[in-house]
Amino acid sequence: MTLGPHASFIVAAYIVTVVVVISMIAWILRDYAAQRRILGDLEQRGIKRRSQASRGDET
Amino acid sequence: MALIDIFNNLANPTRFLALTNRVLPWLTALTVIVLVYGLYRVAYAPDDYQQGATVKIMFLHVPAAWLAMMGWGLMAVAAFGTLVWRHPLADVAARAAAPIGAAFTFICLVTGSLWGRPMWGTYWVWDARLTSVLVLFLLYLGMLALYWTAEDPNRSARAAAILALVGAINIPIIKFSVDWWNTLHQPASVIRMGGSAIDPSILVPLLIMALAFTLLFLLLLLLNMRNEILRRRVRSMRMMQAASI
Amino acid sequence: MNALLALLLRDMRLATRVGGGALMGALFYFVVVSMIPFAIGPDLNLLARIGPAVLWIGALLASLLALDRLFASDHDDGSLDLLTMSTLPLELTVAAKAIAHWLTTALPLIVITPVLGLMLNVDMSAMGFVALSLVAGTPALTFIGLIGAALSVTLRRGGLLMAILVLPLTVPVLIFGVAAANAAIVGPAPFGPPFTILCALSLASFVLGPFAAAAALRQGQE
Numbered sequence: 001m002t003l004g005p006h007a008s009f010i011v012a013a014y015i016v017t018v019v020v021v022i023s024m025i026a027w028i029l030r031d032y033a034a035q036r037r038i039l040g041d042l043e044q045r046g047i048k049r050r051s052q053a054s055r056g057d058e059t
Numbered sequence: 060m061a062l063i064d065i066f067n068n069l070a071n072p073t074r075f076l077a078l079t080n081r082v083l084p085w086l087t088a089l090t091v092i093v094l095v096y097g098l099y100r101v102a103y104a105p106d107d108y109q110q111g112a113t114v115k116i117m118f119l120h121v122p123a124a125w126l127a128m129m130g131w132g133l134m135a136v137a138a139f140g141t142l143v144w145r146h147p148l149a150d151v152a153a154r155a156a157a158p159i160g161a162a163f164t165f166i167c168l169v170t171g172s173l174w175g176r177p178m179w180g181t182y183w184v185w186d187a188r189l190t191s192v193l194v195l196f197l198l199y200l201g202m203l204a205l206y207w208t209a210e211d212p213n214r215s216a217r218a219a220a221i222l223a224l225v226g227a228i229n230i231p232i233i234k235f236s237v238d239w240w241n242t243l244h245q246p247a248s249v250i251r252m253g254g255s256a257i258d259p260s261i262l263v264p265l266l267i268m269a270l271a272f273t274l275l276f277l278l279l280l281l282l283n284m285r286n287e288i289l290r291r292r293v294r295s296m297r298m299m300q301a302a303s304i
Numbered sequence: 305m306n307a308l309l310a311l312l313l314r315d316m317r318l319a320t321r322v323g324g325g326a327l328m329g330a331l332f333y334f335v336v337v338s339m340i341p342f343a344i345g346p347d348l349n350l351l352a353r354i355g356p357a358v359l360w361i362g363a364l365l366a367s368l369l370a371l372d373r374l375f376a377s378d379h380d381d382g383s384l385d386l387l388t389m390s391t392l393p394l395e396l397t398v399a400a401k402a403i404a405h406w407l408t409t410a411l412p413l414i415v416i417t418p419v420l421g422l423m424l425n426v427d428m429s430a431m432g433f434v435a436l437s438l439v440a441g442t443p444a445l446t447f448i449g450l451i452g453a454a455l456s457v458t459l460r461r462g463g464l465l466m467a468i469l470v471l472p473l474t475v476p477v478l479i480f481g482v483a484a485a486n487a488a489i490v491g492p493a494p495f496g497p498p499f500t501i502l503c504a505l506s507l508a509s510f511v512l513g514p515f516a517a518a519a520a521l522r523q524g525q526e
Contacts (some may be wrong), residue, residue: 035289217523236476
């Protein structure tokens, strides 16, 4: 595979795409860990959701 | 009937989370496989006789453009779910889709501009297709701004739904007017693809990449929806905490 | 019908009294358009060429900024709640308010357009066409902006958010408005097609705007 005279533009396009996708994945996973941590914190302090306090499982 | 049952089942966030957790590993594996296969096919796709190797940018640009539009379409369908059926997950889906759709629109713009540099000689041309995507990007940014400024998810849910529907009605009009404006100001654009003239040796990798991008979109959407559900849980628990003190 | 007329007259009276700010839009338009030559230089040929575009951008910004207050004052003093609870369909109420707003803000703006056109070296004979394109196009701006005004009042955020939400939606109006004005001045394309499309856009937003704005307002009441 040869990329011809405009190789830098092709490579740049792929790099930008990879960076955007990876940073999005990283952001989502970090957000997930953060939410999990806060939830665990709150649960440890004995706080329950309305649904857990009274039966039924609606958020 | 079965479809409605599935929808009602999904309306329960706890059950949705359980289902998501079960689906995620398979979806991740499938996405990776299709993506790797797609990139392999792209690497061995022949060069275009006119554009040379730069045609390889198309395999990113065109799927990203499709997903940029699909993202708004998804938000519009979810908006219907919010306004008409008050489906609790509809707003979660719309809110999770907005940043992902914006990211794919951004990819489409950047790759389009990097493709334009060797083809047109400048990074940006007010070409009809690029300009429509730019307006779509602006609409996505507006949607994100709306979500950022409203703290209360219940308050912003229907506002965002209305904006999504108005945008969905407007996008074809914008597309049409930008096309019209473009033909008025410049004779023809350099990149003329689409139609029936694409060779299978290019079309097949393109379709595989489109499938891979779609799977990636769905994967990110599910992950982000999971975050959004947890975030709402945190919010309601904090309110319980505040109320109990 | 009588009630709608009363509402229309009420809004117009409120806007034209002291503190109503009806002429603010026209004033802003005048100031913005006068600023342009300072940015691009006093080259009369250049000004004549971009004159219609400058006038349209000015009109767009002026009608958008004025819309910010369309529901806000009614929301502050509680009359918006009464309007939503009345027996009139909210869509019609909202449309009447928008028409009143157009009459008090957009119309003065169009009236002073020929004067500004003179300053921008736009040909006098073509000035009529520019004003005509504004008459046909500004209702679309008002009715699209109506959606933004309703959204921003329910979100309790105004100003910039509304501009960010509404401006991309006005792209078609801007394109066809400037195209119609330019067709009249420089040609060679005929004035008819862009002008009729502009009218179509105004009529379509006359239908879409009130419905979307009413839906947004109802949500704010819940």
